[in-house]
Amino acid sequence: xxxxxxxxxxxxxxxxxxxxxxxxxxxxxxxxxxxxxxxxxxxxxxxxxxxxxxxxxxxxxxxxxxxxxxxxxxxxxxxxxxxxxxxxxxxxxxxxxxxxxxxxxxxxxxxxxxxxxxxxxxxxxxxxxxxxxxxxxxxxxxxxxxxxxxxxxxxxxxxxxxxxxxxxxxxxxxxxxxxxxxxxxxxxxxxxxxxxxxxxxxxxxxxxxxxxxxxxxxxxxxxxxxxxxxxxxxxxxxxxxxxxxxxxxxxxxxxxxxxxxxxxxxxxxxxxxxxxxxxxxxxxxxxxxxxxxxxxxxxxxxxxxxxxxxxxxxxxxxxxxxxxxxxxxxxxxxxxxxxxxxxxxxxxxxxxxxxxxxxxxxxxxxxxxxxxxxxxxxxxxxxxxxxxxxxxxxxxxxxxxxxxxxxxxxxxxxxxxxxxxxxxxxxxxxxxxxxxxxxxxxxxxxxxxxxxx
Numbered sequence: 001x002x003x004x005x006x007x008x009x010x011x012x013x014x015x016x017x018x019x020x021x022x023x024x025x026x027x028x029x030x031x032x033x034x035x036x037x038x039x040x041x042x043x044x045x046x047x048x049x050x051x052x053x054x055x056x057x058x059x060x061x062x063x064x065x066x067x068x069x070x071x072x073x074x075x076x077x078x079x080x081x082x083x084x085x086x087x088x089x090x091x092x093x094x095x096x097x098x099x100x101x102x103x104x105x106x107x108x109x110x111x112x113x114x115x116x117x118x119x120x121x122x123x124x125x126x127x128x129x130x131x132x133x134x135x136x137x138x139x140x141x142x143x144x145x146x147x148x149x150x151x152x153x154x155x156x157x158x159x160x161x162x163x164x165x166x167x168x169x170x171x172x173x174x175x176x177x178x179x180x181x182x183x184x185x186x187x188x189x190x191x192x193x194x195x196x197x198x199x200x201x202x203x204x205x206x207x208x209x210x211x212x213x214x215x216x217x218x219x220x221x222x223x224x225x226x227x228x229x230x231x232x233x234x235x236x237x238x239x240x241x242x243x244x245x246x247x248x249x250x251x252x253x254x255x256x257x258x259x260x261x262x263x264x265x266x267x268x269x270x271x272x273x274x275x276x277x278x279x280x281x282x283x284x285x286x287x288x289x290x291x292x293x294x295x296x297x298x299x300x301x302x303x304x305x306x307x308x309x310x311x312x313x314x315x316x317x318x319x320x321x322x323x324x325x326x327x328x329x330x331x332x333x334x335x336x337x338x339x340x341x342x343x344x345x346x347x348x349x350x351x352x353x354x355x356x357x358x359x360x361x362x363x364x365x366x367x368x369x370x371x372x373x374x375x376x377x378x379x380x381x382x383x384x385x386x387x388x389x390x391x392x393x394x395x396x397x398x399x400x401x402x403x404x405x406x407x408x409x410x411x412x413x414x415x416x417x418x419x420x421x422x423x424x425x426x427x428x429x430x431x432x433x434x435x436x437x438x439x440x441x442x443x444x445x446x447x448x449x450x451x452x453x
Contacts, residue, residue, distance in 0.1 A: 005166035009035065009049055016056050025124035026136055028057050029419060032117070033144065033203065036195050037412045038172035039164045049167070050412065051113070057120050058112075072123045077380055077425055081373045082115055088366040089322055096321035106323040117415045118422035125426020130389040131219050133423065134211065138220070138228060141207060144192060145231035148200070151190045152238040155181045159193050182240075189240035195411025201236065201244030202403055202413040208232045209251045209396035210420055213389070243407040251399030255392050258385065308356040312363055319363035329360065354404045374401040377421060384428045393424050 012027050019027070035049035061069045073079070089107030097103040124133075151157045157180040164170045172195065174180045182189035182197060194200040211232070214225050236244050311329070312319050321328075358367040374397060381394035400417050 001162045002166035005163055009166075013052060013056060016053065016060065021124055022128040022132065022136075024057060024060070025121060025128070025133065025423065028053055028120060029137065030140055032415055032419065034159075034193050035163060036160070036172070036193055036199075038170060038195050039167035040169035040171060041167060043169050043171070045109070050415070054113070054116055054120065058116060061120070061123055069119075069123065072126065072426075073119055076119070076122050077429070078118070078373065078376060081369070081376045082118075084369040085115070085366075085373060086111055088318075088362050088369045092318045092322055092362045092366060095315065095318045096324075103322045106321075106327070110322060113412060114414055114418055117418040118425075121419045121422030122426040125423040125428075126430045127426075130424065130427045134214065134389075135219060138224065141228060142231065145228070145235050148190050148192045148235040148238060149231070151192065152183075152188045155179075155183050155188075157182065157191065160191060163193055184240075187240045188238050190235070190238045194413065197239045198241055198243070198407045199409075199411040199413035201239045201241030201407075202400065202409075203416045204232055204236045204239060205244050205248050205251070205399055205403060206396060206416050206420055208236065208248055209255070209392050209399055212252075212255065212395075213391040217388070241407065243403055247399040247403040247406070250402055251392075251395045254398045255395035258382075258395070304353070304356050308359040311360050315363060317363045317365050319359065319361045319366055322361055325357045325360050353406060354408050357408065371401075380425070381421075381428075387428050387431050390424050390428050393421065397421065 009031070012031050016024055016027055031053040032050050035053075037046075037048050037050055039048055041047045041049075041052070058069075076082075086107075089111060090104075093099065093101060093103035093107050147159055151159075157174075160172075160174070161176045161180045164172055164176050170176060174182070182191055189197045191197045191200045194203060208229065211225065211228060214220055215229065219225075220228075236248060309316075354370065355367060358370055377397045378394050378401070381390060381397055385391055385394055404414065404417075
């Protein structure tokens with residue numbers, strides 16, 4: 001089985017160099033989903049199959065069309081906010097180790113391994129059609145969903161076990177030599193090939209919101225799109241992430257409200273707020289109960305926030321250094337939770353939210369730049385919501401912002417967010433450029449007609 005897994009990866013990687021861009025981005029998406037960050041070729045510097053595919057993709061774009069790559073990097077709709085984020089990495093490194101320190105290396109790797117996915121997908125989105133992409137991904141996603149349901153039904157994850165066993169180094173949370181069973185006494189948990197159920201929940205939430213507009217479009221037949229949305233919904237429940245359920249409902253709410261007129265929006269907000277008050281009270285009580293085997297609670301979250309602020313008391317603006325939490329302060333336990341190595345943070349529970357890790361690593365400036373990015377994306381997609389294929393992207397951004405704030409980015413799950421937002425951003429720019437070109441052509445035809453007369 002290991003030989004087959006490695007052969008499949010090798011075929012994907014080699015195919016990157018020979019296929020057209022439309023298939024190249026599909027290879028990147030499929031590879032990012034199938035090969036988790038827990039499987040490594042080498043440990044230091046960490047090099048996973050995800051890294052190989054991403055770096056090869058970016059290298060090809062630089063080699064084949066450097067001008068287009070630089071334009072996509074420096075003049076995309078989020079280039080300014082990305083510059084702010086890169087600046088926060090740079091000044092954090094400068095303040096905590098100097099320009100030639102490991103802090104700088106960690107910052108560069110983090111930027112490439114996150115924003116790099118946005119740039120890669122943005123390049124593709126500017127040149128190919130989003131409808132073709134979602135159609136070609138449909139069979140793969142159906143198989144993923146079926147395997148996710150199968151994992152929940154038999155309480156065993158064979159894809160995760162086989163894929164991770166094939167690579168030289170495994171840095172995961174579960175024993176791949178035995179039965180990989182994530183379920184707990186009080187809930188089923190699945191992760192498919194991702195590092196953790198939370199990462200799987202992030203992916204499922206993104207896909208659900210991405211395909212939502214296609215329920216009312218003619219790109220898919222009704223049975224095909226209903227089948228995919230149903231399977232995604234089932235997997236969202238099976239992955240065992242309460243955050244996934246809450247954030248998908250929130251995304252649906254934001255998306256649905258946008259379809260109403262002003263008066264209807266006010267009425268809808270009032271009715272929904274009233275209707276969900278009891279449900280919200282129940283959810284809050286459930287989160288408050290937390291504790292061993294019950295997931296993180298609001299009490300834990302409050303403790304984590306206070307601990308994070310205390311940790312950066314000497315450097316509140318720039319934090320303690322890039323990757324400080326995962327490199328120096330915290331380690332992952334067998335549940336995928338970040339636990340303090342010393343006694344100062346042993347009672348912190350799971351340090352999941354990106355708020356805490358960003359505060360500790362890069363201070364209030366680093367935290368602020370990320371939330372500016374989320375807000376920037378939301379406004380951009382909301383303004384462009386009438387463009388086909390991008391109707392639900394603002395709701396997707398709202399849902400995933402809430403998701404990452406609640407449960408953080410485990411196993412580079414934010415890569416999924418950057419891939420699909422990057423592609424749709426490129427698609428929007430392509431659509432606008434095509435419309436402008438059509439307008440110029442029509443104007444030229446009118447001028448030629450007048451000249452002829």
